[in-house]
Amino acid sequence: MTDVALRRTLEVERGLFMAESSTVIRRAVAAGHRPRSFLMAPKWLPDLDELLREVGAGEYGDVPVYLAEEDLLHSITGFHLHRGALAAMHRPVLPPVADVLAGARRVAVLEDIVDHTNVGAVVRSAAALGVDSVLVTPRCADPLYRRAIRVSMGTIFQVPWTRIDPWPGGVALLQEAGFVVAGMTLADGAITLDELAEQNHPRLALVFGAEGDGLSRRTSAVVDVHVRIPMAGGVDSLNVAASSAVAFYATRSWPHAQGDRR
Numbered sequence: 118m119t120d121v122a123l124r125r126t127l128e129v130e131r132g133l134f135m136a137e138s139s140t141v142i143r144r145a146v147a148a149g150h151r152p153r154s155f156l157m158a159p160k161w162l163p164d165l166d167e168l169l170r171e172v173g174a175g176e177y178g179d180v181p182v183y184l185a186e187e188d189l190l191h192s193i194t195g196f197h198l199h200r201g202a203l204a205a206m207h208r209p210v211l212p213p214v215a216d217v218l219a220g221a222r223r224v225a226v227l228e229d230i231v232d233h234t235n236v237g238a239v240v241r242s243a244a245a246l247g248v249d250s251v252l253v254t255p256r257c258a259d260p261l262y263r264r265a266i267r268v269s270m271g272t273i274f275q276v277p278w279t280r281i282d283p284w285p286g287g288v289a290l291l292q293e294a295g296f297v298v299a300g301m302t303l304a305d306g307a308i309t310l311d312e313l314a315e316q317n318h319p320r321l322a323l324v325f326g327a328e329g330d331g332l333s334r335r336t337s338a339v340v341d342v343h344v345r346i347p348m349a350g351g352v353d354s355l356n357v358a359a360s361s362a363v364a365f366y367a368t369r370s371w372p373h374a375q376g377d378r379r
Contacts, residue, residue, distance in 0.1 A: 150209065
């Protein structure tokens with residue numbers, strides 16, 4: 118549970134992902150994901166009884182429910198089990214890019230973002246601020262990694278997403294689908310985010326680069342427009358999670374870019 122590199126291989130290879138906390142587990146089940154097993158302290162059984170009944174777990178069916186006291190749970194997982202429960206879930210087959218783009222007006226593309234916390238935070242902002250779908254490049258961190266799911270508060274289960282491969286060859290696919298592809302970058306000649314929002318493109322894909330390096334040179338060379346968020350106070354840029362939230366809000370379309378959603 119504490120070896121990130123090992124889990125990246127084993128979870129995908131064995132077709133599973135881990136959902137932590139009763140809130141996240143409920144959202145996963147509500148989105149149609151099927152649990153393989155549960156691990157929790159006995160005190161959490163009453164809180165999850167209805168959910169266990171729904172999915173046929175424990176005394177209600179064939180899905181195993183493993184119980185252990187807090188100290189043993191910590192020794193098994195290597196961390197404090199947040200809000201009581203952990204569930205191993207069947208990993209879904211990712212949909213084709215075309216399916217995720219169908220009907221979408223605003224899309225976020227995460228290029229090689231390696232921090233699972235940042236991936237989860239970007240997804241949560243995307244869900245909250247009206248982004249229709251999320252695409253992640255081949256080297257981007259797994260949105261279904263336990264910490265990414267928890268930071269997203271389970272919103273990864275409500276925002277359509279998939280991997281776009283190859284990259285940056287996938288930029289052409291977005292352009293062919295009618296998207297203006299905007300790379301968030303400090304490159305010379307970049308327009309401001311306000312200027313981009315004023316253009317009100319019917320279909321817009323916002324590309325966010327990796328922590329530290331930002332947008333790759335290859336991607337920067339093929340996007341339609343470079344976009345920056347003006348900074349004050351001698352700050353050159355924001356963390357990718359923060360900058361994504363700013364960009365999503367500035368380019369919101371609820372509906373047809375008119376007003377705020379209440």
